[in-house]
Amino acid sequence: MAWIRTIPFDAATGKLRDLYKRVTGPDNNVDNIMMMHSLRPHTMEAHMAVYKYVLHHRDNTIPKWFLEAIGVWVSHLNTCTYCVEHHFAGMKRLLKDDTRSDALRTAIASGDVPAMPLDARQQAAMRYAQRLTETPGDMAQSDVEALRMAGWDDGEILEINQVTAYFCYANRTVLGLGCSTDGDIIGLSPGNNDDPDDWNHR
Template sequence: MGWISEIPDSEAQGPLRQIYDAVKAQRGKVARILGAHSLDPGGLQHHLDLYMHLMFSAGPLSRREREAIAVTVSAANGCAYCVAHHLEALRCYEKDEGMLATVRDAPDRLAAPRLRAMLLYARRLTVSPSTMDEEQVGALRAEGLTDAEILRINLVTAYFNFVNRIALGLGVEADAQEVAGYAR
């Protein structure tokens, strides 16, 4: 639980009950970040729809790439909650702990040029958005990324900046029990 009141799963009714039940059926349990929205079920549903589209729908980026963006952005923002969740998800696609640490802490040191370019774009958009220019998009195109892929990189980056601020601004925290056990 964070710094504001929440409606726990055991007390959810109406639209919130429906959302919680759907999330549990699909993901196995309700993440704390979703519980933080419980006072606004309509907002929660829109947030969840955007998350499912950006992270799980068929699209121009792999799940591995999307999760890597989530980790890099969340680390740049100092959002331990999202780093923990999405590093765990990334482990489903990447077993090398050194690589995982590099994605989190030093994406500029990645050996894979495509992923490095993606994560450097995401990190710069996160920490210095006013310095973005066409040159950053050109660096992605130089690695063979299409405009549809660039758009998805941008959207996933923007989404995690949004979610990081929800978690940080409302005191949403994760522990090992919170992070484990989601259907990926």
């Protein structure tokens, strides 16, 4: 499951046990990406706070399914199969359109933004996410202007930026520590957007 030692739920004590209880899914399942932090629980706490506030917060205005789609795209660009599988399942559940979801995954897999079944505004967000993921040092004010011209306001641009940045972080956590999907329940995520402190995965 990992290239470093991790502590399973049944062996956890103290602060780690308390954090595990907050992030569990069915049958006390803890996603492997969270177990990567088990030797330093404070980093799990930080990771979950960023994840919840960036992707699953009531004050976001972009639909959650599209934020998940950005995450799948960024994870594909970073060749992070773990996050692609988890977040595609979450996106598909939220979008409630299997045909469109599968077409989007096919276009993502081929790296073809124009083929993505998204409107022009959403495709512009995907192009921004690609540039920020692949060539962050080349970003310029014109990249933000392109999002404005596509119809995103500045608060939404911040959401797109933060989701892209979060997934680059999560992808590197997974890829750098050898995290696999073995034993995971694919596609669970915090469902209670109204409570930022509710991290339960359902």
